[in-house]
Amino acid sequence: MSLGSIFDIAGSGMTAQSLRLNTTASNIANAETASSSTEHTYRARKPVFAAIQQELLNPAASKTGFASDSGTGAGVRVEGVVESTAELQMRYQPEHPAANEDGYVFYPNVNVVEEMADMMSASRSFQMNVEIMNTAKSMMQRILTLGQQ
Template identity: 65%
Template sequence: MSLTSVFNIAGTGMSAQSTRLNTISSNIANAETVSSSVDQTYRARHPVFATMYQTATQNSGDQGSLFAEQDQSGVGVQVMGVIEDQSSLMPRYEPDHPSADENGYVYYPNVNVVEEMADMISASRSFQTNVEMMNTAKQMMQRVLTLGQ
């Protein structure tokens, strides 16, 4: 793995964390929206990530076959999709609410704002870590260029 691939890997990580932050902000924005039916109520959304692998295509004699499994290295992360949380919604008895159904219930989303805030902090820190990896790789490349001086 070359030093330049660090930029690609960190870039995919930053992109994935941006998607995570976008879904978290959507969840928080819709945390207090109500509906008169279960089908129309907003459900929390969560991104699903997967590791992207690159397998070695060149085998060099016996050593290539010995290290074939070790040659698999992660080349980044990809967003497989965004799924809806299927946990139960929160019905509340509010007969005076304009969106209440015929039984007086309104349905609130299954968004836990405290969990979303914790996820937001985690996503933000992961994004920062990827930025620091890029900065470190850039500094290392600059130092390599000054070796011949």
Template identity: 85%
Template sequence: MSLGNIFDIAGSGMTAQSLRLNTTASNIANAETASSSIDTTYRARKPVFATIQQSLLNPGQAGTGFAPEGAGAGVRVEGIVESDAELQMRFEPSHPAADEEGYVFYPNVNVVEEMADMMSSSRSFEMNVDVMNTAKSMMQRILTLGQQ
């Protein structure tokens, strides 16, 4: 693995964490949206990530000793899945979105869990930025070695 690949790996991590942060923000924004039916109620969404294998990026370099066999070369988003957790059903007959029985359906969003996800994705994004800055500093130091 070359030093240049670090930028690709950290960049893919930043992209994935940015999507995770956007998904979390969407969940929090819709946490208290009411609906009159189960079918139209917002459901919490979570991104699903997968490792990009080094051998898929550089098929000619597989097994050359540059990277361990099966080494990861970043992350990709497989998709976004909706939570199948039970929706919240509340008896609020005076609510404008109440059904004929007086029930209102609320999303299955746990705001505390979403805040923890937001903090985690923000920290992961910051760590990838730090990796990129460190790699950049290392490359600059390498360029100055020949000048002395």
């Protein structure tokens, strides 16, 4: 693996964690939205990630023979965003404007505590990828100054 591919790997990680932060923020924003039916109720969403193989991330490296380990993970991609299948919250609130004929209101299956923990984890992962990029940049700058002495 070359020093240059570190930027591709960390960049793919930053993109994935950015999507994770966005879906978590959407879940938290919709945590208390009410609906009169299960069909119209917001459901928590989670991104699904998969490892990218080195050959897919940098096809030129595999053609030139510089791809070191065939089959090793070299980044992450988003496979999609799935909705949670957890049960919706049903509350008896006959005075609520969105109550159905039985007086029940449906709320999303969003656990705000879990979402906050997920948001902190995604934020830390994003920060780590930024640190990796900064370290790689610093290493490349030091390599350029080796010949100047």
